[in-house]
Amino acid sequence: MASPPGLFYAYAKNIRDDWSYRYIIAFESRQVSDEWWRVVTASVDNGYPRFAGVKRLSAQWYTHDPAANAFIHETINDPKCAPQFLGKVMFTLLNDRDARTLSVSPVLNFADHVNGGTFFIRSTLRPELFWYYHPDIGQILASTSRRTRFDVRIAAKDKALGTIMIGSDKVSISVAGQQDFNVGVATGSTDLAIQKNGLFQFDFSDFNDGNFGLNFLHKAASGDFVQGVVATVTRQNYGERWELVL
Numbered sequence: 001m002a003s004p005p006g007l008f009y010a011y012a013k014n015i016r017d018d019w020s021y022r023y024i025i026a027f028e029s030r031q032v033s034d035e036w037w038r039v040v041t042a043s044v045d046n047g048y049p050r051f052a053g054v055k056r057l058s059a060q061w062y063t064h065d066p067a068a069n070a071f072i073h074e075t076i077n078d079p080k081c082a083p084q085f086l087g088k089v090m091f092t093l094l095n096d097r098d099a100r101t102l103s104v105s106p107v108l109n110f111a112d113h114v115n116g117g118t119f120f121i122r123s124t125l126r127p128e129l130f131w132y133y134h135p136d137i138g139q140i141l142a143s144t145s146r147r148t149r150f151d152v153r154i155a156a157k158d159k160a161l162g163t164i165m166i167g168s169d170k171v172s173i174s175v176a177g178q179q180d181f182n183v184g185v186a187t188g189s190t191d192l193a194i195q196k197n198g199l200f201q202f203d204f205s206d207f208n209d210g211n212f213g214l215n216f217l218h219k220a221a222s223g224d225f226v227q228g229v230v231a232t233v234t235r236q237n238y239g240e241r242w243e244l245v246l
Contacts, residue, residue, distance in 0.1 A: 006029065007026055007027065007028070007029070008026075008027040008028075008029055008030040008032070008033050008108070009024060009025065009026055009027070009060065009105035009106060010024075010025045010027070010033065010059065010060040010061065010062060010105065011023070011024055011025070011060065011061055011062070011105060012024075012025055012062040012063065012064055012072045012073075012091070013061075013062070013063050013064075014063070014064065014065075014066055015053070015055070015063040015064065015065050016065065016066065016067050018097060019096050019097030019098065020066075020096055020097075021064070021066045021071070021093070022093070022094040022096075022097075023072060023073060023091045023092060023093055023094060024091075024092050024094060024105055025062070025072075025089065025090070025091055025092075026089070026090045026092070027088065027089055028088040028089070030059070030108075031166070031167055031205075031208070032085070032088045032089065033059065033089075034059075034113065034164050034165070034166045035085075035166050035167070036075070036076075036082055036085045036088070036089055037056055037164055038163075038164065038166050039081070039082040039084070039085070040054060040075050040081060040082055043080060043081045043082070048080045048081065050069060050070060050078065050080070050081070051070050051072075051074075051075055051078075051081055052070065053065030053068045053070030054070055054072050054075065056164075058112065059108075059110075059112050060105065060107075060108065072091065073091035073093075076089050076091075110243070110245070111243075111244045111245050111246045112164070113164055113165040113166075113204075113244060114161075114162055114163075114164065114165070115152075115153050115154045115159055115160070115161055115162060115163040115164070115165050116151065116152075116153045116161035116162065117151075117152065117244075118149050118150065118151050118152075118176040118177075119149065119150060119152060119244035119245060119246060120147050120148075120149055120150075120244070120245045120246070121150060121207070121242050121243070121244060121245075122147075122242065122243060122245055123142075123240050123241070123242060123243075124240070124241040124242060124243050125240055125241065126240075128144045129142050129143070129144055130142070130143055130144070130146070130147035130148075131143075131147065131148060131150065131229055131242075132146040132147055132148050133148040133150075133175055133194060138193050138194050139191055139192065139193045139194075139228050140183060140191075140192035140193065140194075140228065140229045141227065141228050141229065142214055142227045142228065142229055148175060148176070149175075149176040150173050150174065150175060150176055150183070151173070151174045151175070151176045151177075151179060152165070152171055152172075152173050152204075152244065153171060153172055154169045154170070154171055154204075155169075155170040155171060155172055155201050156169070156170065165204045166204065167203065167204050167205030167208070167209075168203070168204070168205065169203070169204045170201040170202070170203060170204075171201065171202055171203070171204045172199070172200070172201055172202075173202065175194065180196055180197050181194045181195075181196055182194065182195050182196075182197075182198040182199070182200055183195075183200065183202075184198045184200030185200065185231050190215075190230040190231050190232065191215065191228050191229075191230055192212070192228070192229045192230060192231060202231075206231075207241070207242045207243065207244070208241055208242075209241075210232070210238060210239040210240060210241060211231065211232050211239055212229055212230070212231060212232065212239045212240065212242055213229070213230050213231075213232040213238055213239025213240060214227050214228070214229060214230065214239070214240065215227065215228045215229075215230045
């Protein structure tokens with residue numbers, strides 16, 4: 001299931017007890033939640049330790065440590081952390097445990113965008129349509145009956161495996177278990193094809209921004225009429241939104 005382009009929610013819990021400083025977080029979008037987290041972790045990695053006690057257990061579950069002054073809501077107020085998200089993230093303090101009300105965040109079932117993870121790639125508009133690597137022709141096709149698992153990872157070597165990928169990351173896409181076989185675009189073509197030992201990179205945002213599209217039906221080596229996946233990066237938003245699924 002793709003996260004909707006609108007609001008995205010998460011919970012934050014006090015790691016020290018089970019009743020106080022519990023928050024529901026509203027993000028402008030899922031993309032904003034991942035970008036906020038990248039900035040928070042970068043502040044710690046760059047030598048500002050205040051929010052080292054803020055942890056991400058999943059896309060919708062965080063812990064923080066008020067006893068160590070690591071209040072999660074302060075990340076957007078502290079000029080040394082993530083003040084650029086002040087207008088994009090909202091923290092609401094929930095009632096303490098023994099109160100009788102609780103704001104329930106909607107459950108969103110989707111794959112976490114973990115650097116180095118392996119995923120199927122399907123159309124958000126038509127969830128039955130998957131990317132499929134056809135070895136006979138070396139191209140990436142769109143199929144309702146077959147699918148291939150792909151490895152998606154950040155190209156920058158300073159981003160460890162497990163880092164949450166964000167839209168501005170340059171990523172490589174390869175057939176899962178075959179990192180020497182990368183998805184690329186042949187010279188003079190827009191078709192996505194496998195290049196052995198290729199170093200082709202895409203923006204991670206291309207999946208969501210409509211920068212991968214579909215070409216017209218054509219005849220494969222098997223004789224079947226198939227539809228290929230193409231890069232439309234020179235004509236942004238002419239393609240479809242795609243999502244990573246497990």
